Amino acid sequence: MMIFGNAAVCEPIRDTVMFHTAGIVVLTVCVNSTTMPKLICYLGMDKVGPSKKLIYDQAMRNLLKAGEKQESNLRGDHMFDSVVWDMSRKYYCQIIAGLETPASKRRSTVEDERREEKEARRRALMITKKSYWRQFQDGLLSNESVQYLVHHTDLAIDDDCRLNEWSTYVELVRLSPAANKVDGKELNAKLPHADAQRMKMLTFLESVPVLVAILVLVIISCTLSLVLDPVEYALVSFIEHITSILFFIELCVRFYCIQNWQTAAIDVYVMVDTFAVLLDIVLIGAGDFLGGFNAKSFRSVRFLRLVRLLRLARVANKIKQTKIAAMNEPTSLWDKTESWAKKYKRRVLFSQLKHGYEIATGFKVAREEVLAAFKHIESMTQGSLAIRRSVEKDLNDVRSTLMDMQRLYSEIAASITTSIATRTILNKQRHAIQDLYYEGLLDSNESSKLTASVEYQMKILTSQPPIIEMPKKRDILSQIPWLECVGKDELQLITAAFEDSVFQRGDVLVEQDVDEQSVHVLARGTVAVSMTNEKGDNVVLDELGMGSVFGEIAWAMQCKRGASITATSPGLLFTIRGPKLREIAESNAELETRLWQTCGRRVSENLLALHLEDQAHVSRREIRDLVHEMSLYTVYPQTKRVCFNTSGKVVILHGKVVIQDDHSGKTTVFDAPRVLDMFNTNCLYTADFSTDAKFMCHPRTISEKRDQGTRPSGSIPNISLVGLEYERPSLAGLEYKRPSTFMSRSALHDFVLLPSNNGTVRMPLAMVRRADASSRQEENNGHSSGASGSEHSSSSKPQEEKVNGSEIV
Incomplete structure (x- = not known):
């Protein structure tokens, strides 16, 4: 084109060049289009590896299952009765023919298994990386933490997709051997003798006396070399040579102890020491090289020996590295007097451990998502099982490390979690x-x-993070969610009702299957939650730290303990007896409601997690969001029947419920605790609850829309709602995305709800009857016979009346 557009070249030559160039381009396109497909097929580049086939086939199966499930849901709605499903299925996403290889035709070789395992590891790392970014969007990770995690995940992908990131992250929260001592014995295996000697020598070089001696020598040598002339005073020259030799020996011993040039290269203090010592050696012979110059030049060279002052950076580093001293320091758990030095140590530790704590928690959440994804792979190979075991080991290691940090630095761990929670909310x-x-x-x-206001608060949180010290008993109890509603005077009385008890490592605080309803608050220390399964194996479920509350579910449900609580470190426990707490709750209706709301959410989350464990796409965070949208309902003696929509979930917390299918007449009795599914059907479900039953569901799950043929349009919707969550701000309605189109028509029977300006109010039964009587009279005078026939069919159910008159009501 340059030649063709150049006017200095004659026109025939320009046309010839343009013609030949265009011919070459056309010929190249023709040759490539005809030969390239065959070349790609010959090289095998058009084939998908068996490892990618396995992952892709599993993804396609999950995709088809999701479509089949949604189709079954739509089939249960009258709106889609006229759908031609055979025509609709033609547009579904199908598995590509020939992609899924039958198991009988698969020939697994060692190389294929290795590739499959590598592909599975790569997918695990991609899930991990995606989880980091999602946590960053949710505010769980800071900008520095997510960059650090993503960077090391990319390094792991480049390094043959090895799942060994935790070996790097653990250095950020590594504790001294004293942190893992149990009864004076270290849990970790002993180091070899040579390594132990090098570690001992390195610890000696990092000790305070050695650093102070180096500091004194640096100050003396620099002062003398500037004040006195080494040429005139032989003592000054002798001191300079001796200090240089000592510094050189100290540096050589340090390199011998490290024995890894990469570790030494990334240690900025070792590099500074090396530069200062080497420059000091060069300056010793500066007098011989500069002998022909004047005295002023020689004096200017002596000023370069001030580089020795860089050795002071080692002393500053020692002040920051107080982790080992803080852990080995014997302190009482409840020592009210704390020295200024210890407070300074904790402030320094906060900045060091906060980054490590964020990294560990983010890694833990990501590994949990990887484990949840791998649990739903149907054809698990040996490589996939090995990856799953590696992920489970990483989870155990990170949980143990986090609990060790919380056990040794309870206040710092509380400060870190407070900062993370505040940033998440902002x-x-x-x-x-x-x-x-x-x-x-x-x-x-x-x-x-x-x-701008929110971002300003974020900057304040970053510049002035919260530093939490050991709180008082009243402060700890005031942080419990169900005690936030009480006043100061009542909180003081409740605080006096809690008994203090000190426990040691190994003490069993709560035993499984014991009928005991005390509620406990962990003020200090850590405990392990374990359960004995049907096989007799003791399974550790979770570990709790400072501020955790346990026992309120057994108190609310009036049932036996479902797990055992064992102390993993010394600590302090606050306990209130069940009858005393029940007496306090009966005198404060709001406190009782808060207790049931807290217990109901925990029970609902656990039940829904078990109920939805077969669905890989539902995470624990989504279940927690679903539970947060639920409200607590209490059944009163005069209002025991309700009808639910055909979408949503209902969790029965207390009492019994009889579910009757109004279409088939089938009746089923359920005992609490239980999850009731209200979907996959177009039938009307009527629930008869026992007296004082309690359940949780979303307010939209209970129909507020009356059947016009059953009740007059002016009658009062009959629901009895207890809880503060019913009238939510407008934002809650925006966040709730479930379409009302898929909610079938349903009716309510004998449940009372009175909306008012101040919230929800219960109406007395006599007033409800009078309102219903007047409404029915108006209906008989003004409505058609079809409405009355519908009312007659709604009230003539002998099986339902028999159930309602049974002993469970």
Whole structure:
């Protein structure tokens, strides 16, 4: 094109060049288009590896299962009765023909298994990387932490997809051997003798006396070399040579102890020491090289020996590295007097451990998501099983490390978690402001001001992180969610009702299957939650730290303990007896409601996690969000029947319930605790609860829409709701995305709800009857016979009346 557009070249030559160039391009395209497919097939580049086949086939099976499940849901809705499903299935996503190889035709070789294992590891790392970014969006990880995690995940992908990231992360939260001592014995195996000697020598070089001696020698040598002339005073020259030799020997011993040039290269203090010592050696012979110069030049060279002052960086590093001294320091758990030095240590430790704690928690969440994904792979190979065991080992290691940190640094761990929780909430508020702006509830000016306010609070949190010291008993109890509603005077009385007890490592605080209803608050220390399964094996479920509450579920359900609580470290426990707490709750209705809300959410989350464990796409975080949208309902003696929509889930917390299918007449009795599915059907479900039963569900799961043929349009919707979550802010309605189109028509029977300006109010039964009587009279006078026939069919159910008159009611 340059020649063709150049006017200096004659036109025939330009046309010839353009013609030949175009011919070459056309010929190249023709040759490549005809030969390249055959070449790619010959090289085998058009074939998918068996490892990718395995993962892709599993993904396609999950995709088809999701479509089949959604189809079954739509089949149960009258809106889609006219759908031609055979025609609709033609548009479904199908598995590519020939991609899924039958098991009988697969020939597994060692190389194929190795490739499959590598592909599985790569997928695990990709899930891990995706989890990091999602946690960053949720505010669980800071910018520095997510960059660090993603960087090391990329390094692991480049390094043959090895799942060994924890070996790097553990260095950020590594504790001294004293942290893993049990009854004076170290849990870790002893080091070889040579390594132990090198570790001992390195510890000696890092000790305070050695650092102080180096500091004194540096100050003396620098002062004398500047004040006195080494040429005139032989003592000054002798001191300079001796200090240089001592510094050189100390550096050589340090390199011998490290024995790894990579470790020494990334240690900035070792590099500074090396530069200072080598420059000091060069300056010793500066007098011989500069002998022909004047005295002023020689004096200027002596000023370069001030580089020795860089050795002071080692002393500054020693001040920061107080981790081992803090852990080996024998302190009492409840020592009220704390020296200034220890407070300074804890402030320094906070900045060091916060980054490591974020890394560990982010890695833990990512590994849990990887484990959940691998549990639902149907054809697990030996390589996949090995990866799964490696992930489980990483989870155990990170849990143990986090609990060790919390056991040794309870206040610092509380400060770190407080900072992370605050940042998460601020990040959630910032996203909520953006959602409100996109919904049109906020204009651009208001959105900018609110966003700037949230970001300002984030900067304050970063510059001034919370430093939490050992709280008092009253402060610990005031942080319990179900005690936040009580006043100061009542909180003081409740605090006095809690008994203090000190426990040691190995003490069993709660035994499984014991009928005991005390509620415990862990004020200090750590405990392990374990359960004996049907095979008799003791399975550790979780570990709890400072501020954890346990026992309130057994108190609310009035059942036996479901697990054992064993102390893993010395600590302090606050305990309130079950009858005393029940007496306090009966005198404070709001406290009782808060207790049931807290217990109900925990029970609902655990039950839904077990109920949805076969669904790989449902994470624990999504279940927790689902439970957060639920409200607590209490059944009163005069209102024991309710009808649910055909979508949503209902968790029975207390009492019994009779579910009757109004279409088939089938009746089923369920005992609490239980999850009831209200979907995959188009039938009307009527629930008859026992007296004082309690359940949790989303407010939209209970129909507020009356059947016009059953009740008059002016009658009162009959629901009895207990809880503060029913009337939520407008944002909750925006976040709830479940379409009302898929909710079938249903009716309510004999349940009372009175909406008012101040919330939800229960109406007395006599008033309800009078309102119903007047409404029915108006209906008989003004409505058609079809409505009365519907009412007659709704009230003439002998099987239902028989159930309602049974002993469970």
